[in-house]
Amino acid sequence: MSNANSSSIDASEDVAVKAVNKRYEGLVTVRTKAVKGKGAWYWAHLEPILIRNPETNMPKAVKLKCTLCDAAFSASNPSRTASEHLKRGTCPNFSLMLKPISQLPPLASPSSQQNHRKRSSQSQQAVGTSSNVYPISMVDSSRFRNETSFPPAQTLQAPGVTLKPLVLSGGKEDLGPLALLENSVKKLKSPKASPNPTLSKDQVNTAFNFLADWFYESCGSVSLSSLEHPKFQAFLNQVGLPALSKREFSSARLDSKFEEARIESEARIRDAAFFQVASDGWKSKNSTSASQCLVNFMVNLPNGTRVFQKVVYSAGGSMPSQYAEEVLSETIQGICGNDAQRCVGIVADKFKAKALRNLELQNHWMVNFSCQVQGFFSLIKDFYRELPLFRSVSDNCLKIAYLINSTPHIRNSFHKFRLQGLDFAGYIRVPPPKCDISKNLAPFIAMLDDLISCSRILHLIVLDDSYKVVCLADITARECADMIQDVGFWNDVEAAHSLVKMIMGMAEDIEAERPLVGQCIPLWEELRAKVKDWCTKYNFAEGPVERIVERRFKKNYHPAWSAAFVLDPLYLVRDASGKYLPPFKCLTHEQEKDVDKLVTRLVSKEEAHIALMELMKWRSEGLDPLYAQAVQVKQRDPVTGKMKIANPQSSRLVWETCLKEFKSLGKVAVRLLFLHATSCGIKCNWSFTRWFCGQGHSRSGLERAQKLVFVAAHAKLERRDFSSAEEKDAELFGTMSVSLLLRVQESGVESIGRIKDPLLRENTIWPSLNQLAGEDSWCVDRKPILVCSYISESEIDH
Incomplete structure (x- = not known):
């Protein structure tokens, strides 16, 4: 119990x-x-x-x-x-803010005070005997505490007198000046020290140095004129800093930051035995955009770091190969002077067949090749031009999109389904009339995104009565209905979309991870495997697809790919006897010959036969198993979650330490293994590039712009931050804002246009589509306007 x-x-x-x-x-x-x-x-x-x-x-x-x-x-x-x-005032530390005079109730009469003595006992304690005069201190000065440092005064009240509301000639707007007047009187009676903090000269200099670092590293997101904005100047005054002028940040302070960054960069380049030049921006992704008029020059060092060199303003348009060759030669000479052999090679996003090839022939020690990212982008364009699937999908999708966007009855059906809670884009984005999709795939991919996202809606629309009425008079509507209800059509759309998405995903990874030249062969093998799986999944013949891939591979291929692949200890394969041998079996017979030719070209004639003998020894003996395993150790990247090589520099360091007996071949290996396969540089903001565009032919202006770019790029490389502010904002907001802002150019002055439909979405396009995107010029009120190519003309608010 x-x-x-x-x-x-x-x-x-x-x-x-x-x-x-x-x-x-x-x-x-x-x-x-x-x-x-x-x-x-x-x-x-x-x-x-x-x-x-x-x-x-x-x-x-x-x-x-x-x-x-x-x-x-x-x-x-x-x-x-x-x-x-x-x-009720029980808490000794609590005090209510006074209300404005217009909201204060009149005081109780003497008779009512006698009936309610408990409640009004505190209000009876007052000073003064005036019966009709309102003291200034009745005004709630606490509302203006940000402009003064004095607390609100106590309310003066005569006992037994009923105060009438104060009426000022200026109305309620007079309450503010009245409170300021009261505080001015009190300040004169008992002056106090300024509320602003006083900083020492060293503190002021330190603060301005931090401010300058932030301004320069913002890479153009903040304009120079913003430094003289009244609100910003008020902020500086509030924290005790003196006034600031934009001239200071564009002259002496800029020169100091530039010299500091330049000296540090030159010291790093001097410490390296050799380097590679990376040049990005030659391939105009957008011929009419000023943001694509800057050509970046970076220096890749053997220890894996990158140093910013300079930016060349190209003034837009396509540049001849001879000009690019001259600029590249001048850049190399400016870095290493007469010791040109320190430049091992060049990687660029254009001019592989001419400028890069000519420089390689003139300098036998150089290895010049094109950027891998551009090769993958070009492959997508090859598929659109040569694979019939893309043409048929493009034509059918355009037909459906034009019908949906241009027919009012169908648009009304869209709105009806939207009211039922279904989420989709307000319009289906279509390429502009003069857009060549084979050269600019961004509008095509955007259209596929929209059609796939609203496929369920399209099936409901063709069954709606209003659509059936349209079909009675419009043969195109009937054809579109048949396509929408055809499973084969959606399979083709999904297949085209999937193939593009797969290649774009690989291109994004390449751009983010910046692989070395030894990884090119494995990357293309991975691509071939994925394309083969795609053919199996969507029941396409492998032959035509593989031929397109192989043709693009040969256009991008360089013998250095094969040489670096077999010389890199990272790719050594263990055989049955336990040896770690180079993967020559993965190369074709022609690629094996390319390795021999490249090795003999990169050494002197006296060392050529020695290098080939050492190559044969490397092929048969390989590397000590213990060191080979150490080079191939991987660890998980905390950011991406992928397994990556723990020490990327170990491949080169093994040749410089453990494989010293390969004297001639070792020289080739250490100069090949650090070469980068991509030319992607610092991404600049629109306002950043506008600095160059606005300078015209002003030499001093261009010099200042060069210094600003150099300081900003140097800081970004120090932080290993290669993105732009626009990309970060896009990640923050996720989708496009309600009104899409378009940049308008007229006589160098920007204005803003707006998209009429607020439901256009941008998050359906992958970030790397910026590499494919172009822009077309339209006119709004006779003003030239630059808009994204996947926005149709009907969506511009005239």
């Missing part, structure tokens, strides 16, 4: 503890919301606390603690507690 009683007591205690915890958690939730502005005012001063039993340490009650005086109260009625403790 006693056991039953004890168990019932324990159960009741558990119920009580759960109730106390639930009450406490509920009050904490309410207070959290209130602190964020979604609840009663008193929660800023009342805090729930949990009272525990000192013997069992179990919660036994919930109390409310006043954060001003630490008094504790029952939590049963927080509103009543606030009224009694805070409003």
